[in-house]
Amino acid sequence: MADFIFFHSYLILFFPLLSFAVIGLGHIHSDNRFVAKLAITLSSLSMGYALLTTLAYLIRLPHLPERTMLAYNVAWLNFSPGLTANLGMYLDPISVMMLVVVTVISLLVNIYSVGYMKDDRSFNRFFALLALFSFSMLGLVTSGNILQMFVFWELVGVSSYSLIGFWYEKPSAVAASKKAFIITRFADAFFLLGIILVSFYSQSFSFQTLNSPETAVLLNRTVVIAGFPLNLLTLATLLIFTGGWGKSAMFPLHVWLPDAMEGPTPVSSIIHSATMVVAGVYLTARMFPLFAASESTLFFIQCIGAFTALFAAVIAITQMDIKRILAFSTLSQLGYMIFSLGAAKVCAEGGHHGPVVNLLGYSAAMYHVFTHAFFKCMLFLGAGAVIHAVHSNDILKMGGLKKLMPRTYWSLLVACLAIGGIFPFSGFWSKDMILLASLQSGHYVTFLVGLITGGLTAFYMFRFFFLIFHGEARSQLHHVHEDPWMTWPIMALTVPTIFAGLLEHTFVEQVLPPHLSEASHFAHPAWLPWLATLVAIAGIGGAWVLYGAGKTEKATALKKAFGSLHTIVQDKFYIDEVYLFVTHKIIFARIAAPIKWFDRHVVDGAMNLCGWLLQLGGRIVRLVQSGQLHFYLGATVVGLIALLFMGQ
Amino acid sequence: MTLSHCIALSLFLCAIGIFGMLTRRNLLGILLSVEIILNGANINFAAFAHFRAADPVAGAVFPVFVMAVSACEIAVALAIIISMYRRKKRLDVYRLEELHG
Numbered sequence: 003m004a005d006f007i008f009f010h011s012y013l014i015l016f017f018p019l020l021s022f023a024v025i026g027l028g029h030i031h032s033d034n035r036f037v038a039k040l041a042i043t044l045s046s047l048s049m050g051y052a053l054l055t056t057l058a059y060l061i062r063l064p065h066l067p068e069r070t071m072l073a074y075n076v077a078w079l080n081f082s083p084g085l086t087a088n089l090g091m092y093l094d095p096i097s098v099m100m101l102v103v104v105t106v107i108s109l110l111v112n113i114y115s116v117g118y119m120k121d122d123r124s125f126n127r128f129f130a131l132l133a134l135f136s137f138s139m140l141g142l143v144t145s146g147n148i149l150q151m152f153v154f155w156e157l158v159g160v161s162s163y164s165l166i167g168f169w170y171e172k173p174s175a176v177a178a179s180k181k182a183f184i185i186t187r188f189a190d191a192f193f194l195l196g197i198i199l200v201s202f203y204s205q206s207f208s209f210q211t212l213n214s215p216e217t218a219v220l221l222n223r224t225v226v227i228a229g230f231p232l233n234l235l236t237l238a239t240l241l242i243f244t245g246g247w248g249k250s251a252m253f254p255l256h257v258w259l260p261d262a263m264e265g266p267t268p269v270s271s272i273i274h275s276a277t278m279v280v281a282g283v284y285l286t287a288r289m290f291p292l293f294a295a296s297e298s299t300l301f302f303i304q305c306i307g308a309f310t311a312l313f314a315a316v317i318a319i320t321q322m323d324i325k326r327i328l329a330f331s332t333l334s335q336l337g338y339m340i341f342s343l344g345a346a347k348v349c350a351e352g353g354h355h356g357p358v359v360n361l362l363g364y365s366a367a368m369y370h371v372f373t374h375a376f377f378k379c380m381l382f383l384g385a386g387a388v389i390h391a392v393h394s395n396d397i398l399k400m401g402g403l404k405k406l407m408p409r410t411y412w413s414l415l416v417a418c419l420a421i422g423g424i425f426p427f428s429g430f431w432s433k434d435m436i437l438l439a440s441l442q443s444g445h446y447v448t449f450l451v452g453l454i455t456g457g458l459t460a461f462y463m464f465r466f467f468f469l470i471f472h473g474e475a476r477s478q479l480h481h482v483h484e485d486p487w488m489t490w491p492i493m494a495l496t497v498p499t500i501f502a503g504l505l506e507h508t509f510v511e512q513v514l515p516p517h518l519s520e521a522s523h524f525a526h527p528a529w530l531p532w533l534a535t536l537v538a539i540a541g542i543g544g545a546w547v548l549y550g551a552g553k554t555e556k557a558t559a560l561k562k563a564f565g566s567l568h569t570i571v572q573d574k575f576y577i578d579e580v581y582l583f584v585t586h587k588i589i590f591a592r593i594a595a596p597i598k599w600f601d602r603h604v605v606d607g608a609m610n611l612c613g614w615l616l617q618l619g620g621r622i623v624r625l626v627q628s629g630q631l632h633f634y635l636g637a638t639v640v641g642l643i644a645l646l647f648m649g650q
Numbered sequence: 651m652t653l654s655h656c657i658a659l660s661l662f663l664c665a666i667g668i669f670g671m672l673t674r675r676n677l678l679g680i681l682l683s684v685e686i687i688l689n690g691a692n693i694n695f696a697a698f699a700h701f702r703a704a705d706p707v708a709g710a711v712f713p714v715f716v717m718a719v720s721a722c723e724i725a726v727a728l729a730i731i732i733s734m735y736r737r738k739k740r741l742d743v744y745r746l747e748e749l750h751g
Binding site: 627628630631 | 671672744746747748749750
């Protein structure tokens, strides 16, 4: 039975693809209700099969070596006898977890979108693209080799591009989608280089080979590039990580993510929770055994993650746009996941089963991906419901929505408590695990950063919450109501947000990378959860004091006290401006413009000269054909006489 | 009358034809000149057949062929000239130069 289920596990991907093809090719102008039904049905089927596969996997789990299996595996591209790329369905703890997360969230977002998009004239196109997005992400998480993953990786990029720019009449949406695509593509170029590098040395694309200790040994050599001696393993892993760096929007490649808010809110929701941004974290986790072989790569990942976590949290405090606050909060949470992965500490080299690693950071990162997906999806869906009701993104124009939108209010309260890390909601458990992992890694600075970020997170999330729901309405509100299509998915998400904490032990014990033996866990200091909760409560308390009444007077006074510091943070440390300066003033003006001149004048000039010379020749030869009959006849006679004389 | 006389006559006719072909401005005149050239060639065939060939009939066949072919040629050429005249109302070759490059 289980074999039968595994054999047909491609159906998980097939249903969204079918949905995309049928709606996109056949029903783009059909009745909206029919399309919605079709999309939701196929999405449910995909989710149902994903859950079935999960069940079969859990039954099979005790018999699986390294907890991984290939549900099926067919040869796809035969490059050479030694190098073949397969098309497979890779099941291991993290891919199974992601299957559940992606399909569940995709279904809920589909249901929600029926309410959110009901007045949009591109309703059907939206559902087609959403299905493509789910398909790409499901393909990404189940890829059995890095090349297949790269294909789906790019598909995720393309579908997010078309969804961010969904309202293509809006110039800002078009700019945002281009920005997202170009930045992630830029990072993907390095990812591809990394793929080439590792597959060249290991002669394989499959994750099983790439993650094996032998590959790490093969790659562990020093090469000299432009005079710099580099460890090939570190270089390759950093190149691969760069792909995840762009996709997961780590500093300084984070600039696309806040702008991606131009897309419809359900898209933001699915991008921020289950697809796209977690792809980078997922890639890092997928290649973790190889990454773990290089201590400097792990340390680098940890630093980047910790910095992004703090950096984004600081910016989130000052933002006024409801979706931008959430975008920066996602950045901050992604930073958590990345630095948690980096915090899995290499304890010893060698051994029978490769390097010995303390894997708590890995489990913690995956656990946080899991919990974050649900509460962040919920926050975005809730924000979407608020935007739909108020028709504005500015939190200063909201306020007093508690009475008007009670269901959204209570659901978002749960989500904010979860992301703030309050016991017993899911965020508390995953954040606690991440903090513990960073404490164990011995890099106390990152632990401190994680702790402070936790407090800031609680502060800005409750600032967001109080400003939207508490106090009096700060603008005229008409016909505020809750659409059941939108409130039910939000309320359904409270279930995993509240109860995901129960899975903590499962994650610690089962969600582990292959090919690594585990070091004994360090003691869990009893003060850690108390400290984390204390910091979170301090954050919430701060938000309550400043914004609890739904008023902004106290905050405005504080803002004045900070003066230009506040402006710098609110303008996001001018990173966008730096990008604009670098691209326009340096790349466009100093590099692109001379190249353009060379192309226009030298390359085009040479081509034009060739054409001009040929034309000139043609013009001369054309004189012979005068159209005068006598000229032809005379030439014939002269030619004949000349031939006669030549014959003699 | 010897072979030389005949060759001289045919040469004379050819020269008249070529001169006419190069100097006439009227298409019909050029057509007539071409016919004169052909007749010069015919006389040449006939003369050589008469004076030199073992079997005179074999040589005399060629002028007959040439006449038949030139009759066809005239039919086609006249048709072209007539239709051209209908279109242009003139047959001056100096002015008919649409086919220049």
